[in-house]
Amino acid sequence: MTNTLKALFSTALLSVGLALAATQPARAVLEIDITQGVVEPLPIAITDFIANDAIGQEIAAVVAADLQRSGLFKPIEKGAFIEKITNPDVAPRFPDWTVINAQALVTGRVSHEADGRLRAEFRLWDTFAGQQLVGEQFFANKANWRRVAHIIADAIYERLTGEKGYFDTRIVYVEESGPKDKRVKRLAIMDQDGANNRPLSDGRAIVMTPRFSPNRQEITYMSYEGGQPQVYLLQIETGQRELVGNFPGMTFAPRFSPDGQKVVMSLLRQDGNSNIYAMDLRSRTTTRLTSSNAIDTSPSYSPDGTRVVFTSDRGGRPHIYVMGADGSNPQRISFGDGTYSTPVWSPRGDLIAFTKQSGGQFQIGVMRTDGSGERILSSGFLQEGPTWAPNGRVIMFFREGAGQGGPKLYSIDLTGRNEQAIPTPQYASDPAWSPLLD
Amino acid sequence: MRRIAAITRNPAAVALVAMLAVAGCASKQTPNNPADLGLGAGAATPGSAQDFTVNVGDRIFFDTDSSVIRADAQTTLARQAQWLAQYPTYAITVEGHADERGTREYNLALGARRAAAARDFLVARGVQANRIRTISYGKERPVAVCDNISCWSQNRRAVTVLSGGS
Numbered sequence: 001m002t003n004t005l006k007a008l009f010s011t012a013l014l015s016v017g018l019a020l021a022a023t024q025p026a027r028a029v030l031e032i033d034i035t036q037g038v039v040e041p042l043p044i045a046i047t048d049f050i051a052n053d054a055i056g057q058e059i060a061a062v063v064a065a066d067l068q069r070s071g072l073f074k075p076i077e078k079g080a081f082i083e084k085i086t087n088p089d090v091a092p093r094f095p096d097w098t099v100i101n102a103q104a105l106v107t108g109r110v111s112h113e114a115d116g117r118l119r120a121e122f123r124l125w126d127t128f129a130g131q132q133l134v135g136e137q138f139f140a141n142k143a144n145w146r147r148v149a150h151i152i153a154d155a156i157y158e159r160l161t162g163e164k165g166y167f168d169t170r171i172v173y174v175e176e177s178g179p180k181d182k183r184v185k186r187l188a189i190m191d192q193d194g195a196n197n198r199p200l201s202d203g204r205a206i207v208m209t210p211r212f213s214p215n216r217q218e219i220t221y222m223s224y225e226g227g228q229p230q231v232y233l234l235q236i237e238t239g240q241r242e243l244v245g246n247f248p249g250m251t252f253a254p255r256f257s258p259d260g261q262k263v264v265m266s267l268l269r270q271d272g273n274s275n276i277y278a279m280d281l282r283s284r285t286t287t288r289l290t291s292s293n294a295i296d297t298s299p300s301y302s303p304d305g306t307r308v309v310f311t312s313d314r315g316g317r318p319h320i321y322v323m324g325a326d327g328s329n330p331q332r333i334s335f336g337d338g339t340y341s342t343p344v345w346s347p348r349g350d351l352i353a354f355t356k357q358s359g360g361q362f363q364i365g366v367m368r369t370d371g372s373g374e375r376i377l378s379s380g381f382l383q384e385g386p387t388w389a390p391n392g393r394v395i396m397f398f399r400e401g402a403g404q405g406g407p408k409l410y411s412i413d414l415t416g417r418n419e420q421a422i423p424t425p426q427y428a429s430d431p432a433w434s435p436l437l438d
Numbered sequence: 439m440r441r442i443a444a445i446t447r448n449p450a451a452v453a454l455v456a457m458l459a460v461a462g463c464a465s466k467q468t469p470n471n472p473a474d475l476g477l478g479a480g481a482a483t484p485g486s487a488q489d490f491t492v493n494v495g496d497r498i499f500f501d502t503d504s505s506v507i508r509a510d511a512q513t514t515l516a517r518q519a520q521w522l523a524q525y526p527t528y529a530i531t532v533e534g535h536a537d538e539r540g541t542r543e544y545n546l547a548l549g550a551r552r553a554a555a556a557r558d559f560l561v562a563r564g565v566q567a568n569r570i571r572t573i574s575y576g577k578e579r580p581v582a583v584c585d586n587i588s589c590w591s592q593n594r595r596a597v598t599v600l601s602g603g604s
Binding site: 179180181183185206208209227228229250252253266268270271272273274295297298311313317318339341342355357382384385400402403404429430 | 539544547553555558574575578583
């Protein structure tokens with residue numbers, strides 16, 4: 001499916017407003033610095049794309065929702081617009097937009113090609129500089145119109161923040177239903193904004209901890225389907241499943257290596273302790289990375305594949321350790337009060353997200369890879385399981401209240417100020433964020 | 439007469455009933471409590487699954503983040519070993535469980551360690567290792583659902599489930 005989509009999305013820069021683009025901007029080019037702790041959302045006007053049907057409005061709405069949820073943009077109410085865009089090929093009347101304090105403006109058009117494909121064009125304007133910043137067009141299967149909108153939102157985000165976007169991504173997670181003591185759990189997949197939700201397993205066996213491969217085409221997860229809980233691979237589009245390895249005991253906590261060639265996971269020993277193994281998916285050879293008489297679990301590779309962060313209670317209580325990808329030189333990096341688990345290495349390589357239990361609360365936080373600079377982003381009765389957006393700026397996790405009821409998904413950015421609920425049809429846990437498609 | 443004596447000697451069952459009364463939380467009826475089964479104390483046929491659950495006690499409990507077999511649990515496991523010696527056709531699965539106050543993967547490992555600890559105790563008391571299978575459910579299968587310590591303590595457990603049999 002990815003290859004088909006790739007072929008469908010041809011992009012070309014639009015070169016309209018050449019005279020404008022050639023002019024020196026009246027001031028520094030519009031930019032959001034998201035490395036600062038506090039960011040005032042940028043007021044942006046996103047006009048309905050010109051179209052013969054509702055799709056122009058729908059695409060604009062998805063773009064606006066993506067940008068708004070990022071916390072970095074504040075889409076302006078459409079009722080405040082003065083100029084009505086009728087031809088996106090000509091420059092807008094910038095004073096009409098600056099007067100309503102729209103610092104950026106998005107215009108576009110959607111049309112239907114003779115072959116049935118959708119053609120979407122958009123332009124991003126710096127209103128105060130009177131300048132076009134981006135102009136691109138995309139062709140896509142009509143069914144993929146939401147992906148087109150997410151790709152446009154990513155282009156806007158990237159141009160204005162200097163960081164890659166994360167809107168054209170998906171989430172695989174565990175959908176939960178039924179009472180807590182008889183929970184039914186299904187693997188499910190959806191777009192990062194909750195759209196296009198569909199189940200990937202039937203709920204007969206308990207499943208947990210799905211994680212994407214780097215190519216987004218398969219996931220690794222743990223299932224009780226064979227009686228013994230074990231790690232499996234699942235091809236998302238074909239539904240083909242495969243046991244990972246042939247181990248005598250429980251295997252769990254799987255995660256792919258950054259090159260997709262290995263799965264690292266925990267294997268239960270006969271004595272009840274758990275060690276970490278890496279399995280090469282081609283050669284089927286396994287390498288033992290830890291051998292402590294303790295619980296070693298939740299391994300996660302650094303993005304360059306040279307190190308692994310994991311949870312261990314070898315020091316008495318669960319804490320976070322970093323070792324070489326061959327198991328060498330394990331070093332404890334968490335030293336705060338309470339316990340630490342579920343470490344996940346940021347795709348940028350700079351931070352490790354974790355769950356901390358302290359003072360009867362569960363906290364989602366980040367620390368540098370040497371354990372310094374710990375920051376708590378979110379605190380609650382029960383929350384865990386952080387997963388990174390591919391640009392390393394946003395974390396998704398699940399949170400649950402006391403008693404009956406169930407978990408739901410939330411995202412929070414690295415400032416800790418922008419928390420968003422992720423809509424799911426049922427209760428949801430164990431989210432895993434996909435990489436961006438190249 | 440012997441069976442009645444066994445019940446009164448089962449402190450775990452008595453403690454559990456008391457705990458439920460105090461906690462008053464939504465809880466699945468636990469088979470440890472004879473009243474829950476709707477059976478008279480003497481109704482379980484010797485050597486039956488009910489006999490094991492009611493008169494021996496099918497589960498033990500653990501302290502927070504611990505897989506140490508407590509003194510009360512040792513008593514229960516010793517009774518289990520004795521019963522299994524008396525009825526040698528049964529095989530068993532020891533299920534290890536954790537409460538919800540931990541993260542999912544760590545709790546899977548913790549449940550596994552509890553199941554292994556219970557298994558090792560039974561083996562030390564003469565139960566053949568090849569009769570015992572273990573499995574961890576982590577925090578996936580709580581028996582008690584609420585938000586206080588008494589409920590969590592019921593969920594930190596190892597349950598001995600009979601299979602096969604006469």
